[in-house]
Amino acid sequence: MDVQVLIAGAGPTGLTLAIDLVRRGVTVRIVDKAATHFVGSRGKGLQPRTQEVLFDLGVLDDVLAAGRPYPLLRVHTAEGATDRSMGEPGEAGEAEPWMLGQGELEAILRAKLAEHGVRVELGTELTDFTQDAGGVTAVVDGERVRAAYLVGADGGHSFVRKHLGVGFVGQPVEAVRMIIADVTSRGLDRDRWHIWPQAQPAMIGMCPLPGGEDRFQLMAGIVEDAPELTEATLRALLHExxxxxxxxxxxxxxxxxxxxxxxxxxxxxxxRVLLAGDAAHVHPPTGGQGLNTGVQDAYNLGWKLAAVLTGAPEELLETYEEERLPIAAGVLSLSSALLTKHARGEEDSMRRGKETQQLNLSYRGRSLAKGEHGGDRVPDLPTSSGSLFELLRGPHFTLLALGKTHPDLPVPTHALPELREHYGCDYVLVRPDGYVGVSTNNPQDLSTYLYTL
Ligand SMILES: Cc1cc2nc3c(=O)[nH]c(=O)nc-3n(C[C@H](O)[C@H](O)[C@H](O)COP(=O)(O)OP(=O)(O)OC[C@H]3O[C@@H](n4cnc5c(N)ncnc54)[C@H](O)[C@@H]3O)c2cc1C
Incomplete structure (x- = not known):
């Protein structure tokens, strides 16, 4: 075997997965067919749940330092300009959505990956693969590579998905075509995301980007063929x-x-081939869900792949689809509902409810969820030792012992009786990706859970 996991595609999904695997000691190659790294702003909204993942991977401080909070929305109409909030305030202790250009996020993820000794191999296209019981044989840039698993994180036009012949169900949304461009602009307040919803023949918006002064992301709906995108045509579009x-x-x-x-x-x-991120689901940008859902696919898959590579039953990998496919379906329906509001020109069409923050997503009812709280995301509850997330941080399961006894299990264990009232039981075993595996009063359930994985 040349490598344990070969990842095709070094966007946010592939990079997240690579970091999560290498920090567990899994050998990884991550290849991308692009000749240069992506530099645009593209998916620029990091939802609170994604920020929790980035915290665990050790990059959140860099992301917060490079980004900015979401600005208020300034809606320009014939009647004048009004300011609106895009979202609802978070609960105490919860993060707010954060804005950072996708290219900058990817650079931060690549730097973390490099700390682990792995670099993205650019100009290295996956062009073929076959699989057998023992592994996958892939061809990247003409080189034959043998890997235990292949992950297609190769975007919406995924070669891996097409080569597998997996169905990609749905349709293009003909009504929504947009020009998106990163530009330098002066004359607009940088504390506001400006939008002209009634512009003719279609809306235009200018969103201030973090980073370089005067940088904005221009977004403009198009109803006919897009013009050639030059400085002059973009300026004319903005002015008109x-x-x-x-x-x-x-x-x-x-x-x-x-x-x-x-x-x-x-x-x-x-x-032995898995799909993640845009390779598995694409949806309209309404609600800013695309990049975030891909990062969380990777975070769900990382610990499971590593566990199977170190002896866990292969069936564990089946829970990846079991858990993530319904989430993708939910995201499609959320972003399409928001898109309908947009199309109808509804007042609150740019308003993003709590559901876009992805904190309430749960794996309840799935096969890895045991006990009353099984499958729930663990929030950053205050503890006598400080932040719970600090205790959970790292690639391991964590046992929260809330009662009087502490069973001897091969996982970090923290006595936190102050959380008993919250969970109403003696033990909460937290998965490496921050969801409750099992909540129980019976210590036997804990070892059964851990040793059957
Ligand atoms: C113009 C645009 C605007 C967007 N705006 C938003 C937004 O506002 N909010 C939001 O949440 N999302 C937005 N998205 C979606 C968001 O960018 C994606 O959800 C996100 O990039 C998905 O990440 P990914 O890593 O799964 O795939 P990608 O970022 O697409 O990365 C896939 C990578 O795979 C590589 N690749 C492809 N084929 C091969 C191959 N055969 N071999 C090797 N490498 C390969 C590609 O070069 C690419 O680098 C936008 C997307 C686009 C295109």
């Missing part, structure tokens, strides 16, 4: 749609025409 010639626009560093799609796979796994 806003009626504001005092706003400057120069230096477009990244431009893209985005066609919204709404599709998901009918299977996340075929034997």
């Amino acid at each position: 749609r806003t009626g504001r010639t005092d706003i400057t626009l120069t230096d477009p560093t990244w431009t893209s025409v985005y066609r919204a799609n709404m599709r998901m796979v009918d299977s996340y796994q075929v034997g």
Whole structure:
């Protein structure tokens, strides 16, 4: 075996998975067909649940330092400009959505991966693979690589998905086509995300980006073919749609025409090949869910792959699809409901409810969830030792002993009787990805759970 896991695609999903695997001692190669690293702002909203994942991986401080909170929305209409909040305030102790360009997030993830001694292999396209009972034989940039598992984190046009013949059910959303561009602009308040919803022939928005001064992400709906995207055409578009010639626009560093799609796979796994992120589900940008869902796919998959590679039953991997496929279906329906509001021009169409923050997603009722709280996300509850997340941090299961006894299990154990009232039981075994595996009063349930994984 050349490597234990070969990851095709070094976007946010592939990078998250690579970090999560290498910190567990799994050998990884991560290849990307692109010749250079991605630099655009693209998926720029990091939901609170994703920030929890980034904390565990050791990159949250860098992400917070490089990014900024979501600005208020300033809606410009013929009647004037009004300011609105995009979201609801979080509970005490919960993070707010954070804004950071996708290219910058990827750079931070790559730096963390490099600390673990792994670098993304650019210009290295996966062009073929076959699998057998013992592993996968892949061809990357003409080189034959033998791996125990292959993960296709290769984006919406996934070669891996197509080569597997996995169904990708859904349809393009013809109504939603947008120009997106990173530009330098002066003349607009940088504390506001400006939007002209009634602009003709379609909306236009300018969102201030963190990082370089005066950087904005321009987003503009298109109803016909997109013009050639140059500085001059983008400036003309901005001036025509806003009626504001005092706003400057120069230096477009990244431009893209985005066609919204709404599709998901009918299977996340075929034997030793797994799909994650946009390779498994694509949806409209409404609600800012795409990148976040991919990061959490990776976080669900990482510990399971590592466990199977060190002797856990292969059936554990089946729980990846069991847990993540319903989440993808939910995200598709959430982003399409928001899209419908957009299309109808509803007042609150840019407003994002708590459900977009992904903190309430749960694996309740799935086969790895045992006991009353099984499958629930563990929040950062205050403890006598400080933040619970500090205690959970790392690639291991964690036992929270809330009663009087502490069974001897091969996992970090913390006596936290102050959390007994919250959980109403003596033991909570927390999975490496921060969800309750089992909540119980019977210590036997804990060892049964751990030793059958
Ligand atoms: C224009 C645009 C705007 C967007 N805006 C938003 C937004 O506002 N909010 C949001 O949440 N999401 C948004 N998204 C979606 C978000 O960017 C994606 O959900 C996110 O990038 C998914 O990450 P990923 O790692 O799964 O895939 P990707 O980021 O697509 O990464 C896939 C990687 O795989 C590589 N690759 C492909 N094929 C191969 C191969 N055969 N071999 C090797 N490498 C390969 C590609 O080069 C690429 O680097 C937007 C997407 C686009 C295109």
